[in-house]
Amino acid sequence: MSIVTLDEVKEHLRYDSDDNDPNLSIYIKAAENAVLTYVTDTFENNExxxxxxxxxxxxxxxxxxxxxxxxxxxxxxxxxxxxxRALLYPYRTPTVI
Structure with missing residues (x-):
């Protein structure tokens, strides 16, 4: 389950055409991966x-x-x-190295 949809991203960025959809799809995957890698909390049913x-x-x-x-x-x-980081910090347990 994705955190955001392509349509939500296009609305957020004010894109009216589909010309940049392939790039936006790659950006979505990369951003979601970065966000989910940063947080340490888990969520039921990916909610x-x-x-x-x-x-x-x-x-x-x-x-x-x-x-x-x-x-x-x-x-x-x-x-x-x-x-x-400021938005996600409450969902991360800091680790000590």
Whole structure:
């Protein structure tokens, strides 16, 4: 079960055509994977809190805007962007190394 649909992403990004659907589908998978890898809590029947949807939408928007990240990008250093981490932090149990 996906956290967001392609139609939700297109509405969020204000896309009117289907031209970018293949890229958006890849971005959705990558964003959902990043979000679900970051959190440590588990959910029955994959029913995620609404902040998961917002987190994925933010990530997809960032992937779409920053197609080739550079040092000014918000996506750096193998970490989720700060706004996404802030939304997901309550669903993560920090680990000690």
């Amino acid at each position: 995620y809190p609404d902040v998961f949807k917002q987190s994925v939408l933010l990530m997809v928007g960032m992937f779409d805007t920053d197609r080739e990240p550079n040092k000014e990008s918000v996506i750096t250093d193998n970490y989720l962007p700060a706004p996404v």
